[in-house]
Amino acid sequence: MNDQLNLLRKLTARKLLNAAKLYGSYFLSRWTKKNFHWGLPFSLALEPTTSCNLRCPECPSGLRAFTRPTGMLQEKLFREAIDELSSTLLYLTFYFQGEPFLNPSFLEMVQYASSKNIYTATSTNAHYLNDAVAKKTVESGLDRLIISIDGTTQETYQSYRIGGKLEKVIEGTKNMVKWKQKLQSATPRLVFQFLVVKPNEHQLEEARQLAKDLGVDEITFKTAQIYDYENGSPLIPTLDKYSRYAKQSDGTYRIKNKLENSCWKMWHSCVITWDGNVVPCCFDKDAHYQLGNMQKGGFEKVWRSAPYNRFRKQLLKARSEIDICKNCTEGMKIFG
Secondary structure (H helix, E strand, C coil): CHHHHHHHCCCCHHHHHHHHHHHHHHHHHHHHCCCCCCCCCCEEEECCECCCCCCCCCCHHHHCCCCCCCCECCHHHHHHHHHHHCCCCCEEEECCCCCHHHCCCHHHHHHHHHHCCCEEEEEECCCCCCHHHHHHHHHHCCCEEEEECCCCCHHHHHHHCCCCCHHHHHHHHHHHHHHHHHCCCCCCEEEEEEEECHHHHHHHHHHHHHHHHHCCCEEEEEECCCCCCCCCCCCCCCCHHHCCEEECCCCCEEECCCCCCCCCHHHHEEEECCCCEEECCCCCCCCCCCCCECCCCCHHHHHCCHHHHHHHHHHHHHHHHCHHHCCCCCCCCCCC
16 A cells, blocks of 8 residues: 555656546557557656676576677666656656666666656666665665565575575565665565466465565565477476466467457557667567667657557557567556
8 A cells, every 4th residue: 555655646747647648549549440649658667787697597688698789778868768758757667687786877867766756666686785785775765676586495596596596685685674674764665576487386385474574565476478488398387377378288388368459558658778779568678679769869759750650550450460479468458
């Protein structure tokens, strides 16, 4: 409840009007199958870096397998984006690929966005949350900190978080809880995110207990995206509830989600990579669908560009033909 109230406090009349435009144009587009788009995004993801200290097997950062340059988001580009969008932007995620805390200017950027009355969130593997960084994180005004846990023993944790140390995650979490208490701060909301894969699916209850013992505010269980899922994978869980894929009679797998010819994300949000490229959503990890670069005339020019409108039209016509949509679990979700 406190977190929801915190988010609602970021609302203004202008942000509400913008959201109404987005919802209205989205539903009209779904109904008519024609592209109508009004308003600017109220949700945005900005990529602090593509660098990461771990080598997770289903992540381009971890695999060191990017087909795009690796680098760090610079404050100048960041401020330009925030200054242009702050009057309508409600929710800002400091994450796409990589480990955000590797960017030396990361917390300064969080503080700047927070000063503009924007709800800020990020996701981390928690290996850099030493005492000093944890204190600075609380002081930055960050509203939500998602900590990837993915196992309650080192053996299980490292089966996916290759190169990681569970003790560092727990230490970083304790530092965050301590500094929230010391500074009497309700933020950031601490969320354990447990990516459910076959090697760790037996530890869900243990993860819930660990979150409770450490004083974490919430734990969520996330389904894993598998790149080559058709012929199965040792990572696909046996617990059907936590699998994006269904096994077929011939032994192959299919994605459960039905690809409707619409996508709410294309109306209310997008991703800006560390070097200013605007891509449709977080499923485009290699930024194959670059719809423009905000350094060439600003964000709104890209948002209303012919390539972006063509992409939205294609979604309304045949979403299943777009590669990044084929492994998507979002699609129709318009709240949350």
